[in-house]
Amino acid sequence: MRKILVLLIAAALSLCTGCANFNIYSEAQENALGLEAYGEATKEYPVITSGPDYDMVQRVGRRIADASGKAYEWEFKLLRADDMVNAFCLPGGKVAVYTGILRYTQNENGLAAVMGHEVAHATMRHGGKRMTNAMILQATAAAVGVGISMSEMSEEAQAGLMAAFGIGAQVGVSLPFSRGHETEADLEGIRYAVRAGYDPYEAVRLWERMAEGGNGGPEWLSTHPDSIGRAKKLEQEIPRILQEEGKSAPAPQQPTAPMKQIRR
Template identity: 40%
Template sequence: MTCSCGLNHHEKPEDSRNGLSRREMVMGLATGSLVLVSGCATNAETGRSQLMLVDDAQLVQLSASAWIDVKQKTPVVKDQKMINRVTKVGQKIAAVSNIQNAQWEYQVFDDKTINAFVLPGGKVGVYKGLLDLVENDDQLACVLGHETGHVSGRHAAERMSQTVAAQIGMGVAQIGLGQTKLSTGAQQDIAQALGLGVQYGVLMPFSRSQESEADIIGLRYMKNAGYDPRQSIRLWQRMAEANKNKPPEFLSTHPSEETRIARLTEELRKMGYTV
């Protein structure tokens, strides 16, 4: 499930033209064999408790093969200066993140999609469309800080754990429905409604909260790496300009640009910046 931890603010997997879509990468990870663990853990970066049913180490192993696959199926840019630029900014961000045992690698994909993604273990993909959008290295640092924040926030394992827990809950509910005197059609209607409730009421808001958390973590990384965090506002203004046709926020896995800008502005003021 890890690839959904990207910057993609309004995800359209079916629009991928060159190689693997984000959904295909997600499914590639999901088909791996996962051994569930039990318990909660306090994240050192965020200080909050997280449900952890999936071990990070397992996701790192699965991500390694997914990373190879996407590089084989998606064209990469030939311009070494472009790759070096992303790598240089990414390494400066990674250096202040204090993430242990990550094998950072950066690749630029030759695709006009305005997006980036990260896999557990430090594999970061940036699409050329996003590089064409950013105006300076500070805005690029915002993108890479966000992606690095997903790793330190342990968002991949947390989201997979949340999904597993939701599926278990749905299974229990369906068993309960099967024991009622309702008709089969009524049971199916209720089960479908429960599924929509889980999707829009639990999993999507949960995903949006992770995206917001990665934004805030990324601000700190930008500042500590010597970049201007205020450029995050300009980045999301440009994102909004580039993405006019967007779904309502409650139907999206990512916050709207307006929501992100408001939260980033509030955080910047807490950090002492005039916005």
Template identity: 35%
Template sequence: MKRLLMPFLLPLLLLIGCAKAPITGRTQIMMVTPQQEKAMGFQAEKEILKKEKLSTDQALIARVRRIGMRIAKATELNLDWKFYVIEKPDVANAFCLANGHVFIYTGILKYTDNDAQLATVMAHEIGHAIAHHVAEQVSMAMVTNIAATAAAIAIEHNVKSSTEEAAYMAALGLGANMGIVLPYSRMLESEADHIGLMLMAKACYDPRESIKFWKKFAKKGKEPIVYFSTHPSSAQRIEQLTELMPQAMKIYRQSGCEKSVSAADSPL
């Protein structure tokens, strides 16, 4: 079986590109070019704008842009930043596309008491953007697919009956999802929390507000739990944020934030 896999894995290993995530310094698999990444983002953006209703609340749009741009400035990256507000009061969600454009659903606003708590959500999404997480996930899917194909060919050569083959294939698909895809998604989510926390501190939003936001978000009951699909639990998020808090507070204090900006900024 090992010998059968080698011809497939060798070119795969040569194909894999690497990148480094900002702030955490983690080595990433990257098989998508920046051009492909942008094109994927713009395609998805077109589709979303076709089907979602954007908010017309000018004050809210301005607030989301102001917070977004303040965090974007902390990234020190001059990207084509865009922040959209989708009018969907029953959806407590936010996401970022491959081109770095961020979408906030109005449903998440009821969990944010102040700008710093909304900044928690936005800094998390900007964290995904600057770490190119969408491109990394696509790269990971490509690698998993190639590896699964290689393993499938190996299985084909090793199993006796087609029933046995089908069972192996099903286990392979389920295994790839449970063992690789989901933990990988959760790891990217934790990384976006990590990057987001440091960015919000640098942008002078009190990082301690992030924990307050997640505690409140954890209590939300019946609503669809979109934000949590493939995501770590709130308890895990809070645990990680608590661990990273001394580092974030150091950044916050070093930036002289406590003097220049009130802790939670303007309330809703």
């Protein structure tokens, strides 16, 4: 059933590339679904509630959230899953970071790049746009319209919603955002990182580390292809974003750690 669902969604998306910015859902509807999906997506792994990594996730998350200017009810969860190289932000500002991605982010600037990117998917409402594109099965749209909660929807509709929000891996449905949405999230995410005072060039190094350590690997890469292409595009765009945000280029960084330290 899941395979059929993926094919349906993929077909609907490919037919509708021109309407990627059309969204039939209200922000309140998206946020309510985001909150429900958050409970669903974070229950599988232990939630870390103290320690330096937890503190870092709260600190970076708060700064990125403030930089986004969105008055969401923000929440930042660190989930213990060393083999999950992933992170997400659901509509309404519900963020999760898996411990596995910290090997790649390596420092606060790297984490800011990941969180900036994920937060930008939410603030730019890419999930709602994808639900509109695919219509995530008409039953879902109808259910949302009359205020039926996610837990009352069919299993297929729930899986479709989670796929649209970019957390389909939780239910075995992986659906990358479109290239257009990815580019938007890359650039807007960097803008948040710059505004929050982080070194945006660490995003370039992060994508390079992902590409090197990838090898058929991290979950993040399966929904975020072409790391090297992204790194190059970001490097070109960063000076413009720095200028637009009234910031100067950061001092050069130490070279990043050799990949040996990252490989599992």
